[in-house]
Amino acid sequence: MIEFIDVHKTYTNEVKALHAINLKIEQGEFVAIIGLSGAGKSTLLRCINRMHDITKGKLIVNNIDVATLKGKEIRRFRRKIGMIFQSFNLVTRTTVLKNVLVSFVPDAPLWRKWTGVFSxxxxxxxxxxLDKVGILDKAYVRVDQLSGGQQQRxxxxxxxxxxxxxxxxxxxxxxxDPVTSKQVMDDLxxxxxxMEMxxxxxxxxxxxxxxxxxxxIGVRKGEIVYDGKAADVTQDILDDIYGGKREDMETIEQEEAYV
Incomplete structure (x- = not known):
């Protein structure tokens, strides 16, 4: 379970990224956060695993008060929260298998970290x-030989x-691209x-x-303006989330995709 209780986040430049966020997410839910660029979507996400510290309020993840964690506690906590980035964050000059094995490095004995030998x-x-995401056959292929969709997998x-x-x-x-996007979304x-994840x-x-x-969850200017079932989202709700600017944003994104 993830619970935000009156959470605020203000950056050092006085930019208020999140304001009075109250939110509860239960185990096994599939939740999408939408809104304009700069609305606070990424900040909300990254507060969950302490990539960003909250300024005020309380954030509880699986009965842990995230703000109280220190040092090794933070690293141990993050082991139970996977993070997928737009930029993939892979070592492209080595194999697919070695990139996946990297996930075991934090818990490995020192000698395994030095030698790179895994059990x-x-x-x-x-x-x-790798089999679960359909690329077992790529295990011994270098990452820089894969497509963008395969790298995300x-x-x-x-x-x-x-x-x-x-x-x-x-x-x-x-x-x-749309085809590989569908593959990644199908995997998720x-x-x-x-796996009820x-x-x-x-x-x-x-x-x-x-x-x-x-x-x-619709976010606008650091505040939640919609929280409900995907099936209940209407055009009026989208207009409220995006301030009537969604079509403009989509046009920009489509142009950037082909540059």
Whole structure:
């Protein structure tokens, strides 16, 4: 469970990114956060795993008060929260398998970190994760030989190998074409349904959010202006979330995709 209780976030330059956020997400939900760029979507997501510290309020994740964690406690806490980025964050000059095995490094003995030698159990877990996202056949291929969609699936496999309770996806399909976007979103949906894993996704593509997520959270200027079922979202609700600017944003995004 994730619970925001009157959470505020103000950056050092006095920019107020989040204001009075009250939100509860239960285990196994698939939630999409939508809104204009700069609305606070990424900040909301990144506060959950302490990539950003909140300024005021309380954030509870699986009965842990996130703001009270320190040092090793933060690293241990993050092991149960997978993070998928728009930029993939992979080591492109090595193999797919080695990129997935990286997920075991924080818990590995010092000698394994120095030698880069992993146990058979770790390799089995990594290969199983690759199989779940449909790229087991790419295990020994260098990452820089893969398409963007395949690289994002490697990133997803690396996250799955951790056996997290929650996956946070920050614009997971922003740099992908429509076909590979569908493959990645299908993977996320399968993981959510078959593994009952909570998925919280920040996304610009409204139609994709409505198709795949069960619940939509609309953010505008750091505040939640909609929280409800995806099936209940109307054009009036979207106009309220985007301030009537959604069509302009989509036009810009489509132009950027082809530059």
């Amino acid at each position: 058979k159990q770790h390799k089995f877990q990594a290969l199983t994760a 490697v990133s997803l496999a690396r996250t799955l190998a951790q056996h997290p309770d929650i996956i946070l996806a920050d614009e997971p399909i922003a740099s992908l 949906k399968d993981i959510n349904q078959n 909570t998925i919280l996704m920040n996304i610009h593509h409204v139609e994709v959010a409505l198709e795949y997520a069960d619940r939509i």
